[in-house]
Amino acid sequence: MMHRTTEIDGVEIFYREAGPADAPVVLLPHGYPSSSFQYRGLMPALGDQWRLLAPDFPGFGYSAAPDDFDYSFAGYATLLERFLDSLGVDRFVLYLFDYGSQVGIQLAQRNPERITGLIIQNGDAYEETLGPKYAALKEYWADPTDERREVLAEAVSFEGFREEALGEVPPHTAERISPDLWQLSWPLLRDRREIMAGFFLEIRESVRQYPAFHAYLREHQPPTLIVWGPQDGYMPAEAARAYLADLPKAELHLFEDGGHWLLESHLDEVVPLVRDFLSRVAPGPERP
Numbered sequence: 001m002m003h004r005t006t007e008i009d010g011v012e013i014f015y016r017e018a019g020p021a022d023a024p025v026v027l028l029p030h031g032y033p034s035s036s037f038q039y040r041g042l043m044p045a046l047g048d049q050w051r052l053l054a055p056d057f058p059g060f061g062y063s064a065a066p067d068d069f070d071y072s073f074a075g076y077a078t079l080l081e082r083f084l085d086s087l088g089v090d091r092f093v094l095y096l097f098d099y100g101s102q103v104g105i106q107l108a109q110r111n112p113e114r115i116t117g118l119i120i121q122n123g124d125a126y127e128e129t130l131g132p133k134y135a136a137l138k139e140y141w142a143d144p145t146d147e148r149r150e151v152l153a154e155a156v157s158f159e160g161f162r163e164e165a166l167g168e169v170p171p172h173t174a175e176r177i178s179p180d181l182w183q184l185s186w187p188l189l190r191d192r193r194e195i196m197a198g199f200f201l202e203i204r205e206s207v208r209q210y211p212a213f214h215a216y217l218r219e220h221q222p223p224t225l226i227v228w229g230p231q232d233g234y235m236p237a238e239a240a241r242a243y244l245a246d247l248p249k250a251e252l253h254l255f256e257d258g259g260h261w262l263l264e265s266h267l268d269e270v271v272p273l274v275r276d277f278l279s280r281v282a283p284g285p286e287r288p
Contacts, residue, residue: 001043005062008082011069014062015055015083016040018047024116024282025089028054029080031098033161033185033196035061042263045271049284053092055083057103059195061188071195073099073206077106084114091116093282096123098260099199102206105213112216117223117281119274120250122260124235125214126242127207133233141204153197158186169231169259176265217246224250225277227270229258251277 001018016036026046028039036054043052056063057076069075080103084092093116096104101123108115124130130138140148154160161182166174189196224247230237237254244250253273258266 001040001047006083006086008079008086011058011066011079012064013055013058013079013083015053016043017051017053018043019049019051020284021051023049023051023284024278025051025053025092026095026119026278026282027080027084027089027092027104028052028095029076029097029100029103030054030057030060031100032199033060033156033164033189034181035063035185035188037061037184038181038261038263041267042271042274045267046275046278049275050093050278050282053084053087053089055080057099059189059192065192065195071198072202073102074106076103077110080104080107081110090114093117093119093278096120096125098123101125102203105206105209108222109213109216112220112222115220115222117277118225119277120224120226120228120240120243121262121270122228122232122235122239124239125210126239127210129236129239129242130207131232131234131236131239137200137203140200144201149197149200152200153193156189156193156196158182161185161189165261165264167231167259167261168233169229169265170257173231173257173259173265177261178264181261181264214246217243221247221249223277223281225273226250226252227262227273228252228254229260229262229266230254230256231259234260 005014030038035056039054058069059065091114094104165181226240228240255266
């Protein structure tokens with residue numbers, strides 16, 4: 001796996017890359033509060049036949065965090081477009097997870113012809129199935145005062161990141177989740193707390209766009225694999241099943257003892273499913 005930087009519209013972007021340069025591309029936008037680091041296991045497991053690209057969003061990981069960047073899901077979607085164009089990538093399979101799903105949704109809507117397929121893993125897109133941990137966010141959306149924002153911002157902390165990683169999973173799953181997720185994320189985001197807090201209101205704007213995303217799914221019917229950890233206070237099993245209303249041919253796999261960070265706890269089970277899916281929707285060139 002390679003670790004690279006590039007400049008997109010004056011912003012230094014760090015990204016990880018694995019696989020042959022001429023292979024079909026899989027784009028891996030990351031979630032909160034992590035970075036491309038979360039794909040460190042998946043990328044080498046697929047890099048023999050596919051080209052994996054995982055950039056850090058501005059404000060996350062090792063990418064820069066300029067004051068004048070548009071810290072919104074739309075801003076990140078625009079950055080991903082420019083990132084792909086800079087690398088000469090036309091078509092790609094898109095991985096939808098956590099914040100990366102909110103960015104990816106907008107990217108897919110803008111460029112439906114570029115999407116070869118979707119892999120959806122704990123990336124919510126249906127308001128009626130938002131889990132109980134959204135309660136505080138919904139209160140803030142209804143009355144976005146500075147006081148409510150500050151209460152939410154208190155979760156942007158070492159302990160808050162640990163809770164994001166472990167969530168509601170049972171003990172035997174929790175012990176499979178590396179503490180690196182929160183131990184390494186916190187030092188990188190500690191001085192970017194205001195950027196992180198700003199996304200709590202941005203999520204409301206993304207939820208308002210869900211109906212348009214559903215319309216995209218119904219119209220274009222991209223081949224879709226859904227792998228999901230239902231022990232997730234934000235995105236329970238119902239959030240995964242909801243996709244089937246618009247994508248009745250999607251493949252759905254629920255890992256009953258898995259949670260939000262499924263690639264940490266169930267990577268060995270997920271990889272064969274992803275490889276099978278990619279071999280059908282984005283087969284690579286024959287190699288000796």
